[in-house]
Amino acid sequence: MELQFSRHRRLRSSASMRALVRENHLRAEDFIYPLFIYEGENIRNEVSSMPGVFQVSMDNLQAEMEDIEAHGIKAVLLFGIPATKDECGGQAYHDHGIVQEATRYIKQHFPEILVVADTCLCEYTSHGHCGVVEGEQVLNDESLELLVKTAVSQAKAGADIIAPSNMMDGFVTAIRAGLDEAGFKEIPIMSYAVKYASAFYGPFREAAEGAPQFGDRKTYQMDPANRMEAFREAESDAAEGADFLIVKPGMPYLDIVRDIKNNFNLPVVIYNVSGEYSMIKAAAQNGWIDEKSTVLEMLVGMKRAGADLIITYHAKDAIRWLNEQ
Ligand code: PBG
Numbered sequence: 001m002e003l004q005f006s007r008h009r010r011l012r013s014s015a016s017m018r019a020l021v022r023e024n025h026l027r028a029e030d031f032i033y034p035l036f037i038y039e040g041e042n043i044r045n046e047v048s049s050m051p052g053v054f055q056v057s058m059d060n061l062q063a064e065m066e067d068i069e070a071h072g073i074k075a076v077l078l079f080g081i082p083a084t085k086d087e088c089g090g091q092a093y094h095d096h097g098i099v100q101e102a103t104r105y106i107k108q109h110f111p112e113i114l115v116v117a118d119t120c121l122c123e124y125t126s127h128g129h130c131g132v133v134e135g136e137q138v139l140n141d142e143s144l145e146l147l148v149k150t151a152v153s154q155a156k157a158g159a160d161i162i163a164p165s166n167m168m169d170g171f172v173t174a175i176r177a178g179l180d181e182a183g184f185k186e187i188p189i190m191s192y193a194v195k196y197a198s199a200f201y202g203p204f205r206e207a208a209e210g211a212p213q214f215g216d217r218k219t220y221q222m223d224p225a226n227r228m229e230a231f232r233e234a235e236s237d238a239a240e241g242a243d244f245l246i247v248k249p250g251m252p253y254l255d256i257v258r259d260i261k262n263n264f265n266l267p268v269v270i271y272n273v274s275g276e277y278s279m280i281k282a283a284a285q286n287g288w289i290d291e292k293s294t295v296l297e298m299l300v301g302m303k304r305a306g307a308d309l310i311i312t313y314h315a316k317d318a319i320r321w322l323n324e325q
Helices: 008-012 015-020 058-071 098-109 140-157 171-181 199-208 228-240 251-263 274-285 291-304 315-324
Strands: 031-038 044-046 054-056 075-081 114-119 132-134 137-139 161-164 190-195 244-248 268-272 309-312
Touching: 008 015, 031 058, 031 098, 031 315, 054 058, 058 098, 058 315, 075 098, 075 199, 098 114, 098 140, 114 140, 132 140, 137 140, 140 161, 140 171, 161 171, 171 228, 190 228, 190 251, 199 274, 228 244, 228 251, 244 251, 251 268, 251 291, 268 291, 274 291, 291 309, 291 315, 309 315
Parallel strands: 031 054, 031 075, 031 309, 075 114, 114 161, 161 190, 190 244, 244 268, 268 309
Antiparallel strands: 044 054, 132 137
């Protein structure tokens, strides 16, 4: 008797057959690689919780950029670690701040590589919050003024994309107006529209030396339990003129990535954050998982979930592995 059932395995029968019907692909152009620029000299510190990720000073930037270019990475996301911090994060919007200097250098020597500037104050403020602080409060509108100054100085230095990550309300409106007024109408805003208050940022705070000195970020970053809130955030940022929408972190929020992809017509960016990277690295170093296949599975899963672009510390390795295949 002939049984009636579907033969799904027909399309899995060989590597060629599987390649023929593969629905999602990773390419070098999908990745944005974060870089930590350290003000100082002769610095190339590996971040202890993020093996393979380095803080680099300007004098080591050329070698780092050559390596990035050789890997085929097309965009970098810059974070700065300034030599001095103050209450108002003055180095974030100083025309010779570390990110501004690094941006100028990269645009002069590696003009093909897009510079995405992270627009936030937490690496630059003595208290480590993303805005201006009064008592225990992070003030919204007062912070916007400084964030606009930061974005404009980054654009002046040559940044190709402004990526505000501070989670103050109205930052897209304020930064868009500030950029337009300063003559940067053509510079897009990649908004960290949907950014959760996540424990997965732990290793980044070591890398960027930007941990809050008191309290936490829960009055401005989002509650991990919420989904509707992601729609509200994405709606307002899209309405305010964002050109890209970031969802962050990545792996634990793939449902949100799919929601944003299905409901908005802007490019969706996922941020595969530091803690996600550290977990994989630690497990791989222990021999508990295979790093290459785990990372590629995770990254293609992000594309399947709806991400158009992936900000990831795995970018160099991923591109190398893709080229081997
Ligand atoms: C700054 C910022 C953070 C990250 C990116 N930009 C830290 C934070 O919000 O606490 C985290 C990135 C990562 O964990 O890889 N606001």
